[in-house]
Amino acid sequence: MTLLFVLALVVTAIAAVMVVAAKNLVRAVMALALMLLGTAVLYALLEAPFLAGVQVLTYVGGVVTLMIFGVMVTRRHEGANAPAERIHGFRGLVVAAGMFALLAWAVVASDLERGATPIVKPETTRSLATALLDDHLVAFEVVSLLLLAALIGAVVLARRRDGRDEGSAILAAASREAIDAQQAPAGSAHGGDAR
Amino acid sequence: MNLTHCLLLASFLFCVGVYGLLTRRQAVAVLLALELMMNAANLAFVAFAHFRGGPGQLFVVFALAITVAEVAIGLALVMLLYRRHDDTALDRASETQG
Amino acid sequence: MSHLLAWIVAAPAIAAAVLLVLPASARLPIRVVSLIGAVVACAGSVLVALTYDRVAGGMQMPDDWALVPSLGIHLKLAVDGWGVALLLLTGVIIVTGVLASWGVEKRGKEFFLLLLVLVSGVFGVFVSQDLFVFFLFYEIAVLPMYLLIGIWGASHDVPKRGPFGFAWKRFAVGGKEYAAMKLTLMLLVGSAAILVAMFLLWKEAGGTSFDLAHLEQTKFSLATQNWAFPLLWLGFGTLAGVFPFHTWSPDGHASAPTAVSMLHAGVLMKLGAFGVMRVGMVLCPDAAANWAWLVGGVAVINVLYGALCAASQTDLKYIIAYSSVSHMGIVMLGAATLTTTGWNGAVYQMFAHGIMTGLFFALVGLVYERAHTRAIAKMGGFGHVMPAVACFFTLACLSSLGLPGTAGFVAEFLVFLGAAEGAHSWWAVPAVIGAVVTAVYVLRACKTIFWGPPPTGEFAHLTDARSTEWAAPIVLGAALILFGFWPRFLLDFIDVASHTFLARIAPFS
């Protein structure tokens, strides 16, 4: 258990560094996939199986695919007149390192382990669903609106002036992901209208 | 395996994301960095929920939906920019005078 | 007549509102409506002067409307002795000013509109008895100036030389837009200082009311007074042309169109001095006494420096503008004496200088319209072609140097007397020297321009004043002489108010 945890932790961290370090964007996306998988494993270890599943399905299955698609479509061009890969490298490093130092100090200084009681009743998928559709029904409905808005927005942006729908592939993928993520029937219903 | 470790990892992921956000010029790379940040937040939520209880997991469900919507919009914008300029470098946008 | 003060303030504003709906092409109606607004306000002022009870004194003809009750802001109007004198001044100046700008053709509708709004603000300041409303009107009086100078002003035709000469070319320094911006910003910085001082006083007085009467009854701590008074002095003093914050004034007055110069030098600068005395000194009596040495010292610098600067100018409008700086120094000097005589002199000087400088600018505008130059070196012998203008100009000059029999004499005499009575009697010496320098430069300018051999060439066929142009010289010139021989009429008003206010600074009077 602990070994698996350490492994997932290390893999996630390294993959994350690769995401921002890789020059090649395809590699960066792959590293992102790896990192997301590592996080999914951590979710599983943290007794969040539902989230682990969703993570794999939507993120690794969907977002990464979308990203790859994005990279492929826009890729033609890097090379010849590709601009310098990085800007403000040092400044970025200082900001990020400073932020991490602050966070790490706060985490350590907060002495989280003292007085922490193990959870008696882990959150189950069932309780999650109850909370989603009872306590937070308003937010749930708002999310369906949000996804609908995103859908319309993506259509608007991707549609060409002359009417050719070059971006419809992205849209299709995006809408599927959106709907999967929420499993909200409302989302698909509205989505139908929007078309 | 305790809360401190998880949060340190989450913080690390978040800061790596911030670094990428600040330094990468390729729009897609910036999107990837944003994913890192969101993912870090989710990890922190789940870790807290496991060790301390609370609505962390629920939060993550919503955060995932938000992230997906953001990716869709973000990629659409990147493609739009690409079609316009045949170039997805971000800082052309800032023809700043101050 | 009820609400007389409100009608005086509102008349120009109503006229402005009427202008708003008139078409821009209706040339004559625009001017007539403006004139009606000005005349109504002026007549109201005269009515106030006639009905004001000089024996009783104090605040009379009160009006009160709640504006923002939650903060204790009331539209509270009333008039005291000082107010009467300054209302009269404003009324006379605006009527003559409208007549003097009868010939403004460029965007005439907007010009008269702004002019009327400005005058409305000026009237409002002199009659408001609520510090906040006082400030509001003050702002209204200051702001239209930006557009009035920026659009209708004149750029300088006298080229600047010297080490900074390049700036005139490079940055349009000295142009009308520069002058407008400089004036507005400096005065607004002053307003910011006033606002801060207002908050200070308002807060210490309980934070419930801006009523001046209420504030006067509050005994402010010395620390508050010592903060508030300098802020008020600098804030209002900027408009009064207090050295070294006077630099907007020559540029502004020189660039402004005739009526605006008349109003601004004639009336608006008085707002500043009025503010220092009415708000600063009356509300912060202890601090006023503490800082009197500085206020008076700076005023002396104003008198001398203004006179010397005026003496060294070659541009006619700049001469008058710097002489205003010098004369406003006399006002501030009178205020700083903290004696009844000095204060009477200060307010009388406000009135006298307002009339005189209004006359000056009206005549200069008249000359400029014909000769198209303000460089005195180019002019000469104009008296032969425009005798009336020459006579009135000479009259203004004589009042300016304080010749007995003119209003200027009464004012300066009172101020010098007050200075001699006051705690710093040596102030009178440099002030008198300043008056002597004034005599030198005004007489020199007057002689160069109007007296001498008849003009030749382009200036040979200049004409004297015509139709509406007569109004300003005659009315203002008559006023100069009238109030030179009959000062009692105004001094009765002024004196009763000065006594009341000075009672607050009892140990020093």
Added chain:
Amino acid sequence: MSQWIQLFALEFAVVAIAALVLLWDAFAPRTGRAVGWITALLLGGVLAASFFVDGSGAAPHGVFVRDAWVVFHERLFLAAGILGVLGSIDWLAMRTPKRQAEYYALLLFSLAGMMLLAGARDWILLVVCFELMSMPLYVLCAYGKQDGPASEPKLAAEAGLKLFVTGAASSGLTLFGLALVVGMTGTSHIGPIVTGGPVGSGPAPLTIVGMLFVLAGFGFKVGAVPFHMWVPDTYQGAPTPFVAFLSVAPKAAGLATLAIVLLGGWSASSSVWLPALLVIAGASMVVGNFFALPQTDARRLLGYSGIAQIGYALLAIATQSRGGLAMTLFFVATYVFTNLGVFFVLHAAAEEGGGHTLARIAGLSKRSPWLGGALLVFLLSLAGIPFVAGFWAKLFVFMEAWNAGLVTLVVLGVALAVVGLYYYLTVARSTYMADGDRSTPVRTGFALGAAIVVCLFFVVGLGLWPKPLVEAANHAAAGIVSGR
């Protein structure tokens, strides 16, 4: 169910209008201005209905509370939305006649997000509403991608991406901060920070850091320094009628959120956030005012001026008093009308003059005295000059801040207001004193003209008679902060 309908009636209506507009466009595509007018009129109906529907109440578990605060904001957002639609009608009909419905629909979605936001008392709902508000804005920003006067670079897509990246990054920042705060406190309710430690001990370091992250996230959204970089770029690139909306409504919503969180939830922990807020407010005033000085593009200038205005609004929030919050609302409300008006006039002038630089709008007042006069009034209101609404707004804010003991910042603000006057006057100078190369009157469409007139009415009206809005603001603020 009926309780839900009552509680969310206005929001339902707004979303329904969005759906209606989309459907109508799908089945009966029109190219005229009808879609826009219908949207505006229906929204007007909703605004009118808001005066008759008494929807006060709370959703189960207290995630959403509808009180005077929410009502005030709903009306404000609806007004901004109506004006935003009106200002866009002519432009859309001209530039993208075949694709108008989506624009309005997205704007309405954003509007619904804002309206819900004001009542959110739960972090989850708040975050989701915030996204619902922001997401359509990213898209709208890039709406007129090939748009704008010929003399200017087409920056809409860049502006959209820039807004998106900053917006998404700030969402990430907020979420991470929330993870820490919610994790440490164990509840998603927006309420006091429970320290968990012994009585008297402050929040744990991690909680503090989380709170600061959340604050920074909202700082991005409202465009406060040091999170302001996107503002001028976005304002310059996005289509001007939309920038008008973008520059007011989301900022008002962001400030409302800050007020809910800081004054409603975290008021007991003000020792944590107050110093940060004061620094942000002061820095916004300084940077906004000084960076606006050298600008030659009116939109960038207004962007920086907006940053400065946000600084003033934050100053009012920092008073932590009911009066201060009320004056924030007053300030924001006047800012909404003023800034909308400024951008609408600018849009009209730029369409005709071929650009948004000060040189291009030169001579406006000579060409169209009314338009020039309106612009002057709006600029004076932004500068805080008496007898226009902005004066009272600045004055009230300064007075409340002075009362709360923030004397240094008030003096700084008053001094900077003069700097502000300078650059507002430079705009006025170019419209009044400079001569442009055209002399024909500037023509505005009917809708745009109507929007300008409405803005003018409110700016002047509130300047002359501020009392009703002051009272409404005081009433609304009582829902968040009790006491004085």
